[in-house]
Amino acid sequence: MLIVGELINTSRKLIKEAVANKDADYIKDIARRQVEAGAGYVDVNCGTLVHEEVETMAWLVNTIKEAVDAPLCIDSPSPKALKAGLELAGKGQPMVNSITAEKERYESVLPLVLEYKAKVVALCMDDSGMPETAAQRIVIIKKLVKDLTAAGVPQDDIYLDPLVKPVGVSDGAGLEVLDTLRFIKADYPSVHIICGLSNISFGLPNRKVLNRLFMVQTMTAGMDSYILDPLDKTMMGFYYASQALLGKDPYCMQYLKAHRAGLFTE
């Protein structure tokens, strides 16, 4: 299981301000707290700063790596910003977030994945757009896994993102993702599956409850990685509880540790 800490993203107001003020201490603190809370990778996304994304990525990566030893997840649709982040990332194996099956994006991001021997988040979309059904996702997934492995990316470095859509827009949005997971686990047992959770609850009340329970549901169906806020104690409590219930936490040791750390309030 892998948690990618999502908080360092300039779409978040406080991060945007810290970047504007070159407030390195704030960025370092958020990086450190995410790792302490269980993040195995720290995501870095400054895509909202279109005209200064490359310089900002470099500053953020340099800042974060002074604070934590965890490897970084360089998050951008722009190959230039990805390159800037990967070049400086340093510690451990970096992660590229993300490649897709769109021809232009695939061809521009793949060389970076290979050059930096990175793990890669592969979004389940192609030039025909975002899929609705599990069947549509599976067609794209087959192509992504085939092409990435043929290019030399090990299955264990691929993190498929099925692309979660709002259940408030389409009743079947969650179910299509769950069905997709079962296919991936059966056909590609070494490939990882990752997603962000907040899309599922778009437009509905009690979004945090829905996001957390969709994590529990997708874990049950085989998802093994999440891009989330590790400082959400209830979310992390549910994560450890789910792992214990799924038999993935010998003697419930991590669960009991989470209990002692105060992650549960009932």
Add this chain to the structure above:
Amino acid sequence: MLIVGELINTSRKLIKEAVANKDADYIKDIARRQVEAGAGYVDVNCGTLVHEEVETMAWLVNTIKEAVDAPLCIDSPSPKALKAGLELAGKGQPMVNSITAEKERYESVLPLVLEYKAKVVALCMDDSGMPETAAQRIVIIKKLVKDLTAAGVPQDDIYLDPLVKPVGVSDGAGLEVLDTLRFIKADYPSVHIICGLSNISFGLPNRKVLNRLFMVQTMTAGMDSYILDPLDKTMMGFYYASQALLGKDPYCMQYLKAHRAGLFTE
């Protein structure tokens, strides 16, 4: 989906006192509140009162049916107590809780299921004891479904209970149940699956969190009925949220109703 309200059970201190004092108003109030909160059946269990179980069952059933129109789930290992409850149950199709594959119990309970055309909870155990693994459960399930349907019980009236054991005692306890569910859904799509939730968390802290999340996990794997406390608002909120996320709540109507009823606190 079916919720069986579990609260009228003399193992609970307040119920035991109400029975001792023949406090019909208290029993009626608990019955009414469970049905208002979403229980489709009201469980009636006075098994702790060994020497007066039959008379108590009769008094409880008569009391409860004055308060609610929901059918009753007559809960006892004793054929005499089951008979006393079923004879008086009256409204709707009653449920027998429970039969097992133990020879003596099977033979003494089956005639009651047939006589009262009842739904029946079939516990996954036989004369060799309680199963540990999914494979052991599946052997018993195949026998139960074969024998019950051969005797004339429709698949749709059978509620298999896989028997949940504590994950704090055996790491794989939850996973074996989840694997059992996948087998039942694939091989017997018309048969229902039910369980109580509290065993899963025995011996661990934050039991309510574990019970609720095990409900979410088992719903994801195909369980469709629960014996639980419908007055636990967070549990019921998770139930409605899970249904919406699983695409079983058109336009999230029940979820939004649960939201307006204050089931979510985040």
